[in-house]
Amino acid sequence: MISRRHTLALLASTLVPSRVFAAFQDSEFLRSGANGTSLPPVAERLPKSPRVVKLAESGKLPGRHGGTVRMMIGSQRDIRYAPIFSYSRLAGYDEHLELKPDILESFEIKEDRIFTFRLREGHKWSDGSDFTSDDFRYVWDDMFHNKKLYKGGVPASLKIGGKPPKFEALDRLTVRYSWDEANPDFMADIASPSPLRLMHPANYLKQFHVSYQTKEKLEELIKQQGVEDWVALHQKMSRTVRPENPDLPTLDAWRPRTAPPAGRFVFERNPYYHRVDENGLQLPYIDRIFMDVSAGDLVAAKTGTGESDLQVTNLDFADYTFLKNAEERYPLNVDLWKRIQGSRVVFFPNLNCKDEVWRNLWRDVRVRRALSLAINRREINKAAFFGLARESSNTILPESPLFKPEYREAWSAFDPSLANKLLDDAGLNRRGDEGERLLPDGRSARIIIETAGENTVEGDVLELVRDHWSEIGIKIFVRVSQRELLRRRVKGGDTIMTVAQGLDNGVPTADMSPKELAPTTDDQMHWPLWGLYHLSGGSDGKPSDLPEAIALSKLFAAWRSASSHEEREHIWHEMLSIYTDQVFTIGTVNATLQPVVHSSRMRNVPKDGLYGFDPMSYLGVYMPDTFWYDHA
Incomplete structure (x- = not known):
C-alpha cells in the first residue's frame, strides 16, 4: 500500500x-x-x-x-x-x-x-x-x-x-x-x-569493461590511465x-x-x-x-x-565575527544557519577497544553516565558558542517531529557529586598520590582522547573537559592523528576514546532510518566491531554482547520490517530512549551555528x-x- x-x-x-x-x-x-x-x-x-x-x-x-x-x-x-x-x-x-x-x-x-x-x-x-x-x-x-x-x-x-x-x-x-x-x-x-x-552511463563505461571491450584495447587504456588492471580502470573512470x-x-x-x-x-x-x-x-x-x-x-x-x-566549508562559528566585519568592506552577506548534528562535539568511548580494563569500564553504564554528568555544558556553551547553542546529550533537535525534552536532558545535567558516586560504585574508588583515580589493575585513570584535529572547536572543548574530568579524578591527554589513520586505529581497537561530531541527522522523521542509533557500520567510533558484524552480514567483526546494544539492533531490524508510519515512530522512540539513557556517546551541545x-x-x-x-x-x-x- x-x-x-x-x-x-x-x-x-x-x-x-x-x-x-x-x-x-x-x-x-x-x-x-x-x-x-x-x-x-x-x-x-x-x-x-x-x-x-x-x-x-x-x-x-x-x-x-x-x-x-x-x-x-x-x-x-x-x-x-x-x-x-x-x-x-x-x-x-x-x-x-x-x-x-x-x-x-x-x-x-x-x-x-x-x-x-x-x-x-x-x-x-x-x-x-x-x-x-x-x-x-x-x-x-x-x-x-x-x-x-x-x-x-x-x-x-x-x-x-x-x-x-x-x-x-x-x-x-x-x-x-x-x-x-x-x-x-x-x-x-x-x-x-x-x-x-x-x-x-552504460554507453560510456562499456569501453572499460572486460565484457564489452577487446583485450588489446583494454591493455592500451590500462597503460594510458596508469592502473594495474581493467578493474582498477573501470573503478577510476x-x-x-x-x-x-x-x-x-x-x-x-x-x-x-x-x-x-x-x-x-x-x-x-x-x-x-x-x-x-x-x-x-x-x-x-x-x-x-x-x-x-x-x-x-x-x-x-x-x-x-x-x-x-x-x-x-572550512568555516566555523569562531570565524563569524571576522566574516561579519568583512561585510563592511566587500560585497558579502554572512548568515548563520543551525547545524543539525546531534552534538557539535562528542566523546566516543570505544566499547570494542583492545585494552580489557577500559573495555570493561566502558561497558559499565555508570562510568559513561558519570563522565557525562561531570561535564559543565553551560560553561562550554558560553565559552565556545557565546551561549547561543543548546546544552544536550547527543540526540535529535526540536526541529525533528520525534523530539522529546527527556532525550536532550538524559544524563546531561552538571552534577559532579553524582558523577563521583557513580565512579565509586563502579569500583574506581581508589586514588593515587595526586588524587587521580586508579584502575582495577593499579594504573592511573588516564584517558588518551584521539582526534583528527580538523577544527579549533574540538580543541577548545577538550581544554574545558580536561578540567571538568580532573575534578572527578580522571586525567585526559589528547593525541591528534590524520583522519584515515584515526579510522584504522578505531577499527583496530587501538583507541580508548575519540572525539568528533555527533549524530549526522538530528532532524529525522519516523520514515528515515534510525541506523545511527544501533551498531550498523564500522565507521561508528563507539562500537566499530559490532557495526562491522552487521555490515558484513556476520562474516567479519564481532556480534554485540551488551544487552542494550543487542536491543537496539533488534529494534532496528523491527523498524525495517514495520508496516506503518505509526509503528516506525514507536520504534524510533524506543531506540532514542535506550540510546540516550545508556549514554553510548557523550554529547556536549547542539543547535550550534554555521x-x-x-x-x-x-x-x-x-x-x-x-x-x-x-x-x-x-x-x-x-x-x-x-x-x-x-x-x-
Missing part, C-alpha cells in the same frame, strides 16, 4: 503538464558556444516532461542565467562537495524534508517492498546520450554481479534478511526493485548525500563520489571539466540538465563553478577578503537554514541550481 507521503511524491511530478511553455530558454553561455561545443536547441536537450521548479510558490525569486561562482576547498579531495551541493537524485528531499521525484518522473511504492521507477522520456546524460533503463541494468548485471568489480556481490545495503532484491527492466523507461520483505530505508538511501548508485573524470557523463547540474591534479577545478553547466523554472529557463542559473584549492586554515581569512562568492557566506548579489540563498550532511546535503536541499546573480 502506498503511504500518503509516497502518493504526494508521485503526484508532485506527474501532475505537471509537459511543454507548458511558449518556449524554453537557453543560457547565453551555451548559445554562444562558450563551452566549446555545438549543441542542439534547448528544447531538444530537455526531457519531454522536465522537472518544473516553481520558485515563486516557495517564496523565492525566478532568476536569470549567467555568472561564475568562486568557492574554496581545503584539498583536491574536496571536489566531492560538488555532487553533494548539486543534489540531483532519483528522488530527493526538499527543504521541508519531504521526498519528491527528481531525476525520476515518478515512483510507486507498494507495501514498502516493491519500488517502480519511471524515467523521463528524452532525458539525456551530459554528453547527450540517452538515459534509459539500460543504465540501471548495466549496474545490476555488469557491476554488482561481476565478482571482480563487486567481490561481495550486490551491496549489503540492498540486502534484506541477507537476500538481494529482484531487479527488472520493465521497458526502456521503467525499472523495478522488489524484495520479499519491506525495505523502508531504500528511498532514503537513494536520496542521501552519498547515494546508493543504481545507475551509471566510473568514480562519482569525487568527480575526477571530466569525460564521465553526469546528470548533475554542473559537470566537471578539470582532471586532478589542479589548483582550480572548473565545473560547467550541464547542457542536458532536467530542471527548468516556471518561466521555462533551463537550470542551473549559474554557468560555472570554480573550486579553488587552498590551505584549509586559510579559507576563512580568504573568504573574509572577498575571494569566495559562496562558502560554507556561517554561510555568499555574494550580496546572489539571490535565493536562504537567510535561515539547517546545515548538515545527512539529509540536508549541506546546501543541497536548498537547490543551488536556483541561486542566481542580480546585477541590477
Whole structure:
C-alpha cells in the first residue's frame, strides 16, 4: 500500500503538464558556444516532461542565467562537495524534508517492498546520450554481479534478511526493485548525500569493461590511465563520489571539466540538465563553478577578503565575527544557519577497544553516565558558542517531529557529586598520590582522547573537559592523528576514546532510518566491531554482547520490517530512549551555528537554514541550481 507521503511524491511530478511553455530558454553561455561545443536547441536537450521548479510558490525569486561562482576547498579531495551541493537524485528531499521525484518522473511504492521507477522520456546524460533503463541494468548485471568489480556481490545495503532484491527492466523507461520483505530505508538511501548508485552511463563505461571491450584495447587504456588492471580502470573512470573524470557523463547540474591534479577545478553547466523554472529557463542559473584549492586554515581569512562568492566549508562559528566585519568592506552577506548534528562535539568511548580494563569500564553504564554528568555544558556553551547553542546529550533537535525534552536532558545535567558516586560504585574508588583515580589493575585513570584535529572547536572543548574530568579524578591527554589513520586505529581497537561530531541527522522523521542509533557500520567510533558484524552480514567483526546494544539492533531490524508510519515512530522512540539513557556517546551541545557566506548579489540563498550532511546535503536541499546573480 502506498503511504500518503509516497502518493504526494508521485503526484508532485506527474501532475505537471509537459511543454507548458511558449518556449524554453537557453543560457547565453551555451548559445554562444562558450563551452566549446555545438549543441542542439534547448528544447531538444530537455526531457519531454522536465522537472518544473516553481520558485515563486516557495517564496523565492525566478532568476536569470549567467555568472561564475568562486568557492574554496581545503584539498583536491574536496571536489566531492560538488555532487553533494548539486543534489540531483532519483528522488530527493526538499527543504521541508519531504521526498519528491527528481531525476525520476515518478515512483510507486507498494507495501514498502516493491519500488517502480519511471524515467523521463528524452532525458539525456551530459554528453547527450540517452538515459534509459539500460543504465540501471548495466549496474545490476555488469557491476554488482561481476565478482571482480563487486567481490561481495550486490551491496549489503540492498540486502534484506541477507537476500538481494529482484531487479527488472520493465521497458526502456521503467525499472523495478522488489524484495520479499519491506525495505523502508531504500528511498532514503537513494536520496542521501552519498547515494546508493543504481545507475551509471552504460554507453560510456562499456569501453572499460572486460565484457564489452577487446583485450588489446583494454591493455592500451590500462597503460594510458596508469592502473594495474581493467578493474582498477573501470573503478577510476566510473568514480562519482569525487568527480575526477571530466569525460564521465553526469546528470548533475554542473559537470566537471578539470582532471586532478589542479589548483582550480572548473565545473560547467550541464547542457542536458532536467530542471527548468516556471518561466521555462533551463537550470542551473549559474554557468560555472570554480573550486579553488587552498590551505584549509586559510579559507576563512580568504573568504573574509572577498575571494569566495559562496562558502560554507572550512568555516566555523569562531570565524563569524571576522566574516561579519568583512561585510563592511566587500560585497558579502554572512548568515548563520543551525547545524543539525546531534552534538557539535562528542566523546566516543570505544566499547570494542583492545585494552580489557577500559573495555570493561566502558561497558559499565555508570562510568559513561558519570563522565557525562561531570561535564559543565553551560560553561562550554558560553565559552565556545557565546551561549547561543543548546546544552544536550547527543540526540535529535526540536526541529525533528520525534523530539522529546527527556532525550536532550538524559544524563546531561552538571552534577559532579553524582558523577563521583557513580565512579565509586563502579569500583574506581581508589586514588593515587595526586588524587587521580586508579584502575582495577593499579594504573592511573588516564584517558588518551584521539582526534583528527580538523577544527579549533574540538580543541577548545577538550581544554574545558580536561578540567571538568580532573575534578572527578580522571586525567585526559589528547593525541591528534590524520583522519584515515584515526579510522584504522578505531577499527583496530587501538583507541580508548575519540572525539568528533555527533549524530549526522538530528532532524529525522519516523520514515528515515534510525541506523545511527544501533551498531550498523564500522565507521561508528563507539562500537566499530559490532557495526562491522552487521555490515558484513556476520562474516567479519564481532556480534554485540551488551544487552542494550543487542536491543537496539533488534529494534532496528523491527523498524525495517514495520508496516506503518505509526509503528516506525514507536520504534524510533524506543531506540532514542535506550540510546540516550545508556549514554553510548557523550554529547556536549547542539543547535550550534554555521556561517554561510555568499555574494550580496546572489539571490535565493536562504537567510535561515539547517546545515548538515545527512539529509540536508549541506546546501543541497536548498537547490543551488536556483541561486542566481542580480546585477541590477
